[in-house]
Amino acid sequence: MQHSRRYLTMNSLPDLDSIQEAARRIRPYAHRTPVVTCAGLDDMWNAELYFKCENFQKVGAFKFRGACNAVFSLSAGKASRGVGTHSSGNHAAALALAAQLRGIRSFIVMPKNASEVKVAAVSGYGAEIFFCEPSEDGRERTMAEVLEKTGATFIHPFDNPLVIAGQGTAAVELLEEAPGLDVVLAPVGGGGLLSGTALAVAGLSTDTRVIGAEPEGADDAYRSLQEGRIIPSVNPQTVADGLLTSLGQNTFAIIREHVEQIVTVSEEAIIAGMRHVWERMKIVIEPSAAVPVGALLEGKIDLSGQRVGVILSGGNADLDKLPWISN
Amino acid sequence: MQHSRRYLTMNSLPDLDSIQEAARRIRPYAHRTPVVTCAGLDDMWNAELYFKCENFQKVGAFKFRGACNAVFSLSAGKASRGVGTHSSGNHAAALALAAQLRGIRSFIVMPKNASEVKVAAVSGYGAEIFFCEPSEDGRERTMAEVLEKTGATFIHPFDNPLVIAGQGTAAVELLEEAPGLDVVLAPVGGGGLLSGTALAVAGLSTDTRVIGAEPEGADDAYRSLQEGRIIPSVNPQTVADGLLTSLGQNTFAIIREHVEQIVTVSEEAIIAGMRHVWERMKIVIEPSAAVPVGALLEGKIDLSGQRVGVILSGGNADLDKLPWISN
The missing domain is CATH 3.40.50.1100 (Rossmann fold)
Structure with missing residues (x-):
């Protein structure tokens, strides 16, 4: 019994059940991070934004x-x-x-x-x-x-089904606090967060779209989705150093099925997005977490009048080297 | 009636009633800011710390x-x-x-x-x-x-009784969420925040001590309390640019009566405290807000086993010029 359950969870793609099981399993250990709003940004974009603050998670990231x-x-x-x-x-x-x-x-x-x-x-x-x-x-x-x-x-960093299921728990909490979102944005590197998010949203809120945000200089997931097969990341160049990896077999399969689109974001917009969040929301996010914010700044997604969830993936920025300060 | 009430509130020192009236008056407009904890810092200091996050207040500060x-x-x-x-x-x-x-x-x-x-x-x-x-x-x-x-x-920045009463509302909220604190720390410049905090704490939690934290390079409040009269701030030098002002007549009178002590903090400790909060709590605070944290880092206050409230006064840091990065 123990064996067969492990076999199932380890070797098949995760689903909403595995995410909900993960939520119960990690509850005693992980923070339920806050969902925060910012009137200034809402006004700027004529939208309702709900930021899920995984920068406040233990170790400073959704991981x-x-x-x-x-x-x-x-x-x-x-x-x-x-x-x-x-x-x-x-x-x-x-x-x-x-x-x-x-x-x-x-x-x-x-x-x-x-x-x-x-x-x-x-x-x-x-x-x-x-x-x-x-x-x-x-x-x-x-x-x-x-x-x-x-x-x-x-334990693979992102293609392990239990890891994917665990990452999906952030979106479960986000949807509990901000039900009826029109769209949820998450950054994509190896795809653990985006695929977990997409599975959770598909299971819990069928009308909610999921969009991945990826640096232009590391756009392998964007190209993989376009071409229908995994395009490995070759010599990626981006300040978002958590997003250098290629997709895995599992994350790609889930993203292909459940993610509406992946948008790419310039370095300038990533840096501006990071600074925006620090300056206006007074919270520290790392460059990788700023990629969805950069997508919003660049107008890559039509936000007008929408309720938008944004997963701020982590806060482990290098405080000695801020990307808007030239050393 | 209107006149006599204004006369009273404008020309006599504020008290707990004026703070509670202020709390009701500002409720529709001001954020009730979160009180956050940080297990890493609690472990480091063997204390229970409750941070009142006025960096998340409108305009980024308790003001x-x-x-x-x-x-x-x-x-x-x-x-x-x-x-x-x-x-x-x-x-x-x-x-x-x-x-x-x-x-x-x-x-x-x-x-x-x-x-x-x-x-x-x-x-x-x-x-x-x-x-x-x-x-x-x-x-x-x-x-x-x-x-x-x-x-x-x-409207005087700090010596106006209505301003003092308004600043005291942060401590009211802090005590509601973290009752029975042993001590509350606040930075001191002109003394609006510290005097409002001291009045609120004296009225609501008589066993709680209130301690002010002041930069060594702008220690006029410390010296004023020592000498029993207002010593003006002359040529203050500190990274905590919100704390350059001298005390006012009203803030001094309240601080003298209700603040247990003022501790002074080195520039190094202020900067280290600011960085500590950014790095571990993932929130942006300005140098002035880091002064009480610097006091804790320097061991100026015996914390062991204590429940400690810290008012993080604001988050308007200059993101182009971080004090730990030499330009």
Whole structure:
């Protein structure tokens, strides 16, 4: 029974049930983040905007939801051997904290040129860090060695169905607080957040459209949707450093079915969107979180009179290097 | 009746009743700002911290409360001639917006070297701006001329009893959401926020201590309390540019009676406190709001096991010039 349930959740695409199960599972650990509004921005765009503040989530990003769902879904036996992933960003911190909360080990593979700040953040949550050559090949090899040696379970940053289901819980909460939205916007990198959001919205609010926002300089998801197959991200260039990855098989399948469109956003608009939110809403968001706001600034989406949900994905901005200040 | 009430509220010190009256008066216009907590900071200081987020207040600062109370307390006749003040900062924006909401004119005297950003913010709320020589003398002269010409009512930035009463409403809300605090911290410049806070706390929660936090480089309130008379601020030097002013007669009288102590904070600790809040709480606060946080970082107040309220006074930081980035 335990086995068959795991088989199902691990190897088939998630659905609304798995998102609702995830919501129950992570409730004791994750923050229910606030949904905030801003009269100034509403006036500017003649719309009602509802911002879901995942920058206030644990570890400062929505990634904690998916990591937490994956970690707390493991059987006791599997959990005892720990979890592992490769990431230098929010997923690594999220997985490390989720493991710490379950009282199990976490093994994180990071490129040896990762910034000290990122290494410190992840090891601060008790992770054991393994450095690799900064290449896909080096990363895969080191990850395989670590998993082989430890017996840890690999938790993919976005294509794992439990991770996708966990990310979808943010949209569930958003729809509870702002029902009847016309559209929900989320940024897209690997697609974990966008696919989870799209599944949740499709299941809970059939009239609500879901739109992904992607940097022009990393527009692989946009092109993948156009061409009907995954176009890998090649040498992406964007300030939104959480959105460099290509889509996965699972996230692509879900996005293809449930996302109305993906809009691309210029670097200037991403930076302006980030600054707008800091300045007017007085909250810190990271560049990746500003991509949907940039899409609104560029007029890529007709907002007039609409009720719009925006998922602000995270707040881990580099405070020493703001993109509007030239150093 | 109308006259005698105005006489009382304008010329005697405010009390808990005037604060509660202010709370009712400003309710339709001011935000009830959230009180937020941060588990990371609680762990770091072994305390329970409750942050009252006036950075989310209208115009980005607590100043809106006092200005709003003063503007909506005016008789119809007086209101019809408008309100005026001299300020280049948050009080000017607050007064302009409050006047706009009441549908009356506002006249703001600003030094002719005020930054374009500040001028734009104030005129964006519909104020009529008069530039003066950047000296106390020039400011007073221009202000007197404007009041003479317009018949507008002068609203002092902090020593007006209605302004003090309005500022006290933040502490009323804080105590409603976090009852039984051991101590409440607020920054002190002219003393409007600190005196209003102290009055509210004295009236509502007699066992709660109130402590003011002041920059070392602008420690006139600290010295005034030590010497028992107002020591004017001379050539203050601090990044906390909202706290340059000396105390007024009214704020000093209240602070002397109801504030337990004023602690001074180094520039380094103010900047570190500001960064701490941005980084860990993901909210934007201005340097003046970081002064109480700096006091905590410097260990100026024994926190251990205490329930501590902190009023984060505002969020209007200059995003082009962060104090931890050298340009």
